[in-house]
Amino acid sequence: MSLNSIFQYFVPKDKKIFFPLFEQAAVNVVEMATLLVKAVNAAEVSKRETLYQQIDKLENVGDEITHQIYLELGKNFITPFDREDIHSLATAIDDVADLIQGSANRMSLYQISEMTEPIQKLSDLILQASIDLQKAVGELKDLKNVRNIAESCIRINSIENQADYVFDRAVADLFLYEKDAIRLIKYKEILAALETATDRCEDAANVMESIIVKNA
């Protein structure tokens, strides 16, 4: 039993503050991932640039939400879950947003014109993981459907494994077939940013699993 678990018996938990913020952060990540999937499947460069800019704006929105969670954490002695878990979950979701924006930013800066299959697959996996992230976060507020949270977390872990596989295969192929070192660097960095986004989804899932264990 954690310190928070003891306090929760005599102090009302203020769930009204934290849960809507987490839900906003997760919805924002799903929107960003949706834009990313659109961008890597768009035929026109100008269309892509517009999507990159929309991703940028949503990343700023995500920063605001994360900042708000940290501020509330500083102001509230009693929190619905362990403080460290609230902090870690907020950070993990923010990192997913940062990496989606970072991937899009590199595609724009490096003037990537050819969207390869691994880029499209990884973007798709990020969207899938984000949707499960949002589902799980939405269930945190009452913990009535712990099984749903657990299942989303398991799916996120499986998606992350698939992303690892796609990334490893794609990088090996780059080293085998790409003779232009500068192109190789560009694609490798974009693939790495995309793959790391799924790692951060897994981090968020791990925090939620830990929350379930503590509050079971």
Place this chain on the structure above:
Amino acid sequence: MSLNSIFQYFVPKDKKIFFPLFEQAAVNVVEMATLLVKAVNAAEVSKRETLYQQIDKLENVGDEITHQIYLELGKNFITPFDREDIHSLATAIDDVADLIQGSANRMSLYQISEMTEPIQKLSDLILQASIDLQKAVGELKDLKNVRNIAESCIRINSIENQADYVFDRAVADLFLYEKDAIRLIKYKEILAALETATDRCEDAANVMESIIVKNA
């Protein structure tokens, strides 16, 4: 209200231990950043090498100070701020020092002879952010001038944004104009280390903002 806030009413805070250490750490970073700016503006290679070595020495000094803060944190049950904030602030300042040294180390190892404008600009931004870091850290001990801390933190955030912009532009230019892949790698890594130093200054600013909120 945090656990520390409760304890602080009946246990005297030992500010004498932590604040001088934080001030030393911040002053050390300002000195390192000053040497870095000198190095990237020095015409002679031998002069630069001397400066790189001085940066190395100061990084060791910084390590000692950080280690001391961690040791004191282990020995003291009551701390002037939340333990996690003291740990995070010490780590962030130490990371800035590591990245300044890491940038200088790469310049030396990669035998960078031409100091480009983005390298000079980023080094300058690191120095500016370090000076604001030192100012803010210096105000932590009595929290009489919370506004000064807040203003330094806002400036650090703005400097980090400028550094992001300079970095993105410089990397895009490398991919556009640098045809030598090995040179591209060298410059890109140095720019990345410099830019990350400003990120860690922002991390330190975020911890200080959090300290202000909790102790307001």
Place this chain on the structure above:
Amino acid sequence: MSLNSIFQYFVPKDKKIFFPLFEQAAVNVVEMATLLVKAVNAAEVSKRETLYQQIDKLENVGDEITHQIYLELGKNFITPFDREDIHSLATAIDDVADLIQGSANRMSLYQISEMTEPIQKLSDLILQASIDLQKAVGELKDLKNVRNIAESCIRINSIENQADYVFDRAVADLFLYEKDAIRLIKYKEILAALETATDRCEDAANVMESIIVKNA
């Protein structure tokens, strides 16, 4: 004196849960490092591939152990050391395992045929650091031989310094003599993963030093 130090006088510590898990995690890292040293010294490619696969399997074992430690941390209010130290130590040991596997994975994906001297030296240093890690972790359960822990930690720090030196020298040599940019990228990334493994050993040593200080 920490919060845990106070509680430990009236609540029995459950050492039976955490220490065997830490010991398993450390033994697992030593086994992984032993396989890595074998792989980078193996003459036949097929032999190496078998060793890489064994490393992969042990990394999964390590993940399970780390997950178990996190779960126990969630379930137990009283821990033998500060919760944050248990978490940090488990994370640092897991990171060492990840980086050994990551290094092996890159050697396999990049189809590295020539194992250079710096790769062999760094692998050897990882093994040495892992052995000291295991020794120190094994002494944590009774803290009767604090000096042994301290000496292992000092040796790990010294090994990390040697690894830094080998890495810096090897990367400088790559930039001086390797004209094939793609080969340079491959080797540089493998060297970086190996060197970072020793950094994470040092992180683990730092946590153990902190545990000694708090419980002295």
